[in-house]
Amino acid sequence: MSTIPDRHTRRRLATRQAISDAATRLFLENGFDHVTVDEIAEAADVGRMTVFNHFPRKEDMFFDRDEEGRAMLRAALRESVDGTSPIETLRRFAHELVEGPQPYLRFFAGSRKFVETVEASETLMARARAIRDEFAQVVAASLAECSQREPTDADTLLAANLLLSTWSVAFVQAHRIFRQREDASAAKAVFLDLIDKGTRGIMAAMINTPYA
Incomplete structure (x- = not known):
């Protein structure tokens, strides 16, 4: 039986998805090698360390599934x-x-x-x-x-x-x-x-x- 995630988990997953969506959009628009982590953080409206807390490597944001x-x-x-x-x-x-x-x-x-x-x-x-x-x-x-x-x-x-x-x-x-x-x-x-x-x-x- 599946359980409903608590509020903290929902927020964490929402933040991760927002980072992934922002990164994917930038990667597809500009090419993976031409996008920085700082640009991804700014587009997702989070801090640089928040990005790394969810994705240890930049390529993990592209292959996030x-x-x-x-x-x-x-x-x-x-x-x-x-x-x-x-x-x-x-x-x-x-x-x-x-x-x-x-x-x-x-x-x-x-x-x-x-x-x-x-x-x-x-x-x-x-x-x-x-x-x-x-x-x-x-x-x-x-x-x-x-x-x-x-x-x-x-x-x-x-x-x-x-x-x-x-x-x-x-x-x-x-x-x-x-x-x-x-x-x-x-x-x-x-x-x-x-x-x-x-x-x-x-x-x-x-x-x-x-x-x-």
Whole structure:
């Protein structure tokens, strides 16, 4: 059962969101590397230290929903239907994301600008790669939990990294198609086609393991 946050928590979350919104607007307008923390603090009407209290690194303000994404991945694997393999569960999860309201796989002018901003900054590109590795660790831990194996098990690590590679390629190619055509339906179709193809390959690679 969910609980209603107290007043202090609500204020803290509101301040964090205000900082994130101000930072994202400035990043998209001016480029990540051309925005200072002082400018973000001024735009959010908070002190410099308040910004760092909520976001230890500047890039954390840009990728402020990555923890939410990790939580959704964990939940998808833990709540998989009995008899459905973890790999198939994540394929279905990809289809649900595309059809749902979540921002991760929406294709519109704002998402295109988001990707372009990442590509224009070495700092953001490095953080994006680190986030991908962190997601692979989350998937490995969740797969291990489902199969009662260790997260360092070879099959577990292989499955997790194959899955993240598939998702990464599908995400990048879908946004490339959207940039070329400005057609969200075509971008979604490319994303799901690559997810489905990758899933078939991973299922073949992981046959005779708990994950296929």
